[in-house]
Amino acid sequence: MIDMKAQKYGIHGFFGPFRFLSNFHLVPVEFDGHVYPSTEHAYQAAKTNDQAIREAFALAGLTPAEVKRFSKELPTDEVWHTARKFEVMLELTRKKYAKDPLKQMLLDTGDLYLEETNHWGDTCWGVCGGVGDNHLGRIIMQVRDELRSS
Numbered sequence: 001m002i003d004m005k006a007q008k009y010g011i012h013g014f015f016g017p018f019r020f021l022s023n024f025h026l027v028p029v030e031f032d033g034h035v036y037p038s039t040e041h042a043y044q045a046a047k048t049n050d051q052a053i054r055e056a057f058a059l060a061g062l063t064p065a066e067v068k069r070f071s072k073e074l075p076t077d078e079v080w081h082t083a084r085k086f087e088v089m090l091e092l093t094r095k096k097y098a099k100d101p102l103k104q105m106l107l108d109t110g111d112l113y114l115e116e117t118n119h120w121g122d123t124c125w126g127v128c129g130g131v132g133d134n135h136l137g138r139i140i141m142q143v144r145d146e147l148r149s150s
Contacts (some may be wrong), residue, residue, distance in 0.1 A: 009113065011113070012117040013116070021114060024040050024064040024065065025038060029095050031092060035058060037058075039095075041062070041067050042057075043088060043089060044071035045057040046084075046085075047074045048055055052114065089139055094146070106143070120129055135148060
């Protein structure tokens with residue numbers, strides 16, 4: 001359940017001036033020897049050990065939405081769905097916000113609640129129609145706390 005104060009004072013949806021919080025925001029991110037155009041590219045590439053697919057996701061000029069769509073065809077196992085995907089997202093989020101200007105932009109969100117509000121039904125990484133786990137928002141807030149502490 002979402003705290004009422006958070007609903008009033010939080011960032012709900014990574015659009016407009018808060019687009020930088022989205023995994024679709026284009027910022028180079030290194031992962032396992034490849035530099036990807038966004039965290040979405042790197043996250044989707046992490047689903048496979050096929051180096052040709054990883055390289056294609058890094059170099060083919062695909063948009064984050066195209067990479068996400070193509071990755072739906074990749075086979076994944078139970079380990080990916082229960083633990084690995086969260087570990088990868090945390091690692092990528094730490095990398096994304098390690099340097100300015102994104103580091104400072106994230107810190108400038110202060111203590112605001114961050115929610116990946118969406119209309120496409122993602123209730124794992126975000127919240128749709130008031131329902132969802134908001135794992136992406138929670139990971140970004142964790143990284144923000146880590147940056148603030150360091």
